[in-house]
Amino acid sequence: MLQIVSKYNTFLDELKDYLDSSPFKISFIYQNLGMSKQVFYRKLKTKTFTANEVFTISKILFPSEALIMELEKSNADKKAGRIIEHSEAMKMLRKKHL
Numbered sequence: 576m577l578q579i580v581s582k583y584n585t586f587l588d589e590l591k592d593y594l595d596s597s598p599f600k601i602s603f604i605y606q607n608l609g610m611s612k613q614v615f616y617r618k619l620k621t622k623t624f625t626a627n628e629v630f631t632i633s634k635i636l637f638p639s640e641a642l643i644m645e646l647e648k649s650n651a652d653k654k655a656g657r658i659i660e661h662s663e664a665m666k667m668l669r670k671k672h673l
Contacts, residue, residue, distance in 0.1 A: 586629070587622040593636050594619075604635055 594601060605615035608628055618624050624632070634641040652658060659667075 583629075586633075587624070590622075590624075590629075590632070591619060597636050599635060604632060607631060607635060 594604070601615070602612070605612055608615065608631055610618075618628070
C-alpha cells in the first residue's frame with residue numbers, strides 16, 4: 576500500500592512536468608475539470624487535487640492508457656454478459672432522443 580501512495584505522491588510532484596510536455600493547453604484541462612484557472616493553478620502548486628481530478632487529468636494526459644483501460648473494462652463486461660444487442664441499443668437511443 577505504501578508503494579501506491581508513494582507513486583501517487585511522485586505523480587503529483589511530476590504533474591507540472593507532464594502538463595508542460597503535453598500537447599494539450601492547460602485551459603483545456605482545467606475546463607474539463609470544471610474549475611477556474613486560479614483554482615487549477617492553486618491546486619497544482621499545493622498538490623491538493625482530489626483523486627477524481629487526478630484521474631481526469633491522467634485520462635487527458637495519457638489517452639492511449641485511458642483507451643486501453645476502457646477496452647479492458649468493455650471486455651470484462653462482455654465476458655460477464657453485461658451486453659445488449661445493437662438493435663436494442665439503437666431502440667434505447669431513439670427513445671432517449673425523441
